[in-house]
Amino acid sequence: MKPGVLLSREARLGYLLLAPALLVIALVALYPLGYTLWLSFQQKIIKLPWLHQGWVGLANYRELLAADRFWQALAHTVMFTVVSVSLELALGLLAALAIHRTRILTGLTRAAVLLPWAIPTVVAAVMWLFLINPAFGLIPMGLRLLGLPEAWQVLLAHPASAWAVIIATDVWKNTPFITLMLLAGLQVIPEDLYEAAGMDGASRWQVFRHITLPLLTPAILVALIFRTAQAFMVFGHIYTLTGGGPGTATETLAFLNYQAILNDMRFGYGAALSVVIFLGSLAFALFYLYTMGLQIKEEPRP
Amino acid sequence: MRRSGVPVYIITGLFILLSFFPFFWTLLSSYKPGPQLFQINPPFWPQPFTWENYRAIFLERRFYLNIINSVVVAGATTCICVGLGALAAYGLARLKFRGKTIILGFILVVSLFPPVAIVSPLFLLWEKTRIINTYLALILPYLTFALPLTVWLLTAFFRQIPFELEEAARMDGAGPLRTFWEVTLPLAAPGIFTTAILTFIYCWNEFLFALAFTTNDASRTIPVAIVMFSGYHTVPWGQILAAVTVVTVPVAVLVLVLQRRIISGLTAGALKG
Numbered sequence: 005m006k007p008g009v010l011l012s013r014e015a016r017l018g019y020l021l022l023a024p025a026l027l028v029i030a031l032v033a034l035y036p037l038g039y040t041l042w043l044s045f046q047q048k049i050i051k052l053p054w055l056h057q058g059w060v061g062l063a064n065y066r067e068l069l070a071a072d073r074f075w076q077a078l079a080h081t082v083m084f085t086v087v088s089v090s091l092e093l094a095l096g097l098l099a100a101l102a103i104h105r106t107r108i109l110t111g112l113t114r115a116a117v118l119l120p121w122a123i124p125t126v127v128a129a130v131m132w133l134f135l136i137n138p139a140f141g142l143i144p145m146g147l148r149l150l151g152l153p154e155a156w157q158v159l160l161a162h163p164a165s166a167w168a169v170i171i172a173t174d175v176w177k178n179t180p181f182i183t184l185m186l187l188a189g190l191q192v193i194p195e196d197l198y199e200a201a202g203m204d205g206a207s208r209w210q211v212f213r214h215i216t217l218p219l220l221t222p223a224i225l226v227a228l229i230f231r232t233a234q235a236f237m238v239f240g241h242i243y244t245l246t247g248g249g250p251g252t253a254t255e256t257l258a259f260l261n262y263q264a265i266l267n268d269m270r271f272g273y274g275a276a277l278s279v280v281i282f283l284g285s286l287a288f289a290l291f292y293l294y295t296m297g298l299q300i301k302e303e304p305r306p
Numbered sequence: 307m308r309r310s311g312v313p314v315y316i317i318t319g320l321f322i323l324l325s326f327f328p329f330f331w332t333l334l335s336s337y338k339p340g341p342q343l344f345q346i347n348p349p350f351w352p353q354p355f356t357w358e359n360y361r362a363i364f365l366e367r368r369f370y371l372n373i374i375n376s377v378v379v380a381g382a383t384t385c386i387c388v389g390l391g392a393l394a395a396y397g398l399a400r401l402k403f404r405g406k407t408i409i410l411g412f413i414l415v416v417s418l419f420p421p422v423a424i425v426s427p428l429f430l431l432w433e434k435t436r437i438i439n440t441y442l443a444l445i446l447p448y449l450t451f452a453l454p455l456t457v458w459l460l461t462a463f464f465r466q467i468p469f470e471l472e473e474a475a476r477m478d479g480a481g482p483l484r485t486f487w488e489v490t491l492p493l494a495a496p497g498i499f500t501t502a503i504l505t506f507i508y509c510w511n512e513f514l515f516a517l518a519f520t521t522n523d524a525s526r527t528i529p530v531a532i533v534m535f536s537g538y539h540t541v542p543w544g545q546i547l548a549a550v551t552v553v554t555v556p557v558a559v560l561v562l563v564l565q566r567r568i569i570s571g572l573t574a575g576a577l578k579g
Contacts, residue, residue: 014401017482021397022409025390025457033416033450039427048430102317114569115562116322119329122557122568124511124529131332131550134543140344142331176324181572183321188573237420240513244533258514261422266518271426278423289418293411 037282043275050269064276073252074277077260084167084256085235088174092231093224095175096182101216103183104190114184121180129244132173136160163253166246170254174241178234182227189223190216229292236285257281329554336360336547343544359548369549371524372531379441379516379527380509383448388502391456392494396486398457399464400472410461417454424450425518432519439525447515452505459504462574463497464490500571503564528553 047060068074103113120128136143136159144157159165193216201211239258242248248255248263255263261281265274335343336359337352363369398406428447432438467490475485491498516527526534532549535542561568 014482015403018397018401018403018406021393021401025394025453026409028386028390028449029413029416029453032446032453033419033424036424036427036431037419039431040423043426043430098317099321102314102321105314106318111565112562113318113322115558115565116325118561118565118568119554119558120325122507122561123554124513126513126529126533127550127553130532130546131328134332134335134547135328137543140346140348145347176328180325184569184572188569233418237422239422240517240529243513243517258420258422262425262514262518265426265429271430275426278420278426281420282423285418285420286415289415292418293414 040275040278040282043272044279046272046275048271049273050271060272064273065280067273068276068280073255073260076252077255077257080254081236081238081256081258084171084174084238085232088171088178089228089231089235091171091175092179092182093228095179096186096227097224099179099183100186100190104187114187117180117183119180120177121184124240125177126240126244128177129173129241132169132176133245136169160246161250163250166250166254170242170245173245174235174238177241178231182231185223185227185230186220189220193219225295229295233285233288233292236288237281329558332547332554333551336544336551338544340544343547359544360552362542363545363549363552367531367535367545368524369531369552372526372528373552375441375525376510376527379444379448380506382441383445383452383509384502384505386445386449387452387456387505388460388498391453391460391501392491392498394457395460395464396490398461400469400490401482410458413454413457417451417458419450421447421451421514425514428515429518439520439522443519444512444515444527447519448509448512451512452509455508456501456505459501459571459574460494460497463501464494466497466574467493496567497574500567500574503560503568504571507568 044064045061046058047055047063048057049055099117103110103117106113135141138144138158144159147157148154159169197215197219198211201215206214237258238256239262242254242256242259243262246254248259257277258281261274261277264270264277268274334350334352335348337355337357338348339352339354339356339358342349342352397403398410424447429438432443437443471493472485472489475489476482480488511529512527513529513533516530517533520526520530523531523534528549532546532553535546535549
């Protein structure tokens with residue numbers, strides 16, 4: 005058989021194998037996305053059926069960009085993403101370095117670290133609501149022992165302490181993911197590099213700065229990108245812990261979007277907000293593709 | 307091998323304690339009778355120990371319905387995704403054709419897109435076709451994040467399988483499909499299993515779609531059901547904690563038994579290994 009013929013048969017089989025998955029993705033993701041775009045130019049308010057329903061051009065976008073609540077939610081989302089992901093990276097790195105060098109009970113240690121990651125976000129949030137309950141929660145009890153004033157113990161009543169709770173619990177839930185990614189990264193660093201550095205009399209800091217950190221950078225990047233994308237879409241965590249409150253002080257973009265759609269039943273306006281969020285995350289995904297270009301490149305067949 | 311000092315063990319121990327303690331406290335509290343739960347300084351051990359909260363969630367709230375819903379939705383989504391994903395991933399990992407880079411990039415972009423962006427049209431579509439509160443109303447949107455994940459993971463796992471065995475089969479005259487079925491698939495079984503666990507966990511934990519596309523207690527999945535336990539006036543903390551325990555204990559066992567696989571899955575898509 006000629007090699008050219010074999011190649012084309014192989015290519016045909018390749019497309020055939022991919023077709024079902026791509027078709028399903030197009031049907032369940034691309035079609036609704038197109039629908040969202042179309043809806044974003046419509047007025048569709050189910051609660052107010054007597055209003056004009058139909059084409060309104062860019063009115064939804066104009067209203068959105070003029071709304072303080074949107075800009076506030078955007079600022080909240082960026083703040084939450086930057087602060088929580090940075091804390092998770094710092095703690096995750098510390099945990100990974102420590103666990104990597106722990107030689108006993110390694111399986112149990114890894115399982116313990118995995119557990120917060122593996123349970124549903126909102127189940128973790130509900131558990132923390134119990135732990136911070138002002139009347140009988142363990143954490144306000146601890147704050148009482150520290151002698152903090154009573155008013156401070158109602159943690160979700162003030163914007164600053166509500167954010168502290170949101171971020172701290174998010175760090176608790178998501179640091180494990182970064183820890184595990186970095187642990188995997190640490191495991192592929194050859195041990196003899198450390199031995200060589202030890203023979204050259206390098207200090208611990210020098211070893212970390214010049215061997216561990218540079219070789220860990222790919223793992224750090226991947227972990228950061230996934231966590232950033234996730235944090236940017238935070239919804240269940242906020243919905244369960246604060247419901248966006250007090251007032252609108254902890255609303256994020258995804259939360260605001262959900263409220264616009266399922267609380268206010270404003271499908272057109274909600275769709276416009278969705279389009280804006282989607283464009284933001286698309287820009288981020290393309291940036292990710294650019295950064296990780298090497299990962300995607302087709303590997304030559306062995 | 308470098309020595310591990312005492313600080314290393316202290317830091318590790320601290321992380322384990324912080325991970326575990328909230329669960330441990332929840333578990334203990336779920337067995338406490340009401341008055342003890344709401345005490346200003348609650349006792350450490352439940353006294354007396356009570357199953358009342360567990361009885362209430364299963365017999366009064368029919369929490370088992372929510373567990374069944376979660377198992378069916380996550381299970382069905384996982385099966386569909388692994389089936390379609392294995393075919394696609396084999397093509398991506400093993401066959402030569404144009405456009406693979408673009409397809410992988412496309413799949414990655416889909417996996418990073420915000421779920422909330424399709425809630426508006428899907429709600430209208432589901433209302434119109436009356437599939438709100440059915441399993442289908444959740445399985446279809448779950449495919450949007452689960453299918454890209456499975457394709458991505460399986461491609462990474464297929465690439466790890468040595469190519470020589472397949473080449474030998476091909477030399478012996480087996481076609482690509484037969485090679486896939488008789489050589490690749492058995493070798494890929496551990497990777498497929500890992501992918502299935504991760505996909506299942508992601509579906510099991512999903513909240514946004516489950517909240518948007520279910521409107522009654524009987525059709526809710528576990529996360530939504532637990533959040534909805536709270537009424538307007540009272541929060542049944544004992545029952546909430548019992549439900550949290552019921553869903554966490556199996557996860558803890560799963561994680562303990564399968565931690566190696568889960569970690570290999572988490573890292574396979576991202577790091578070459």
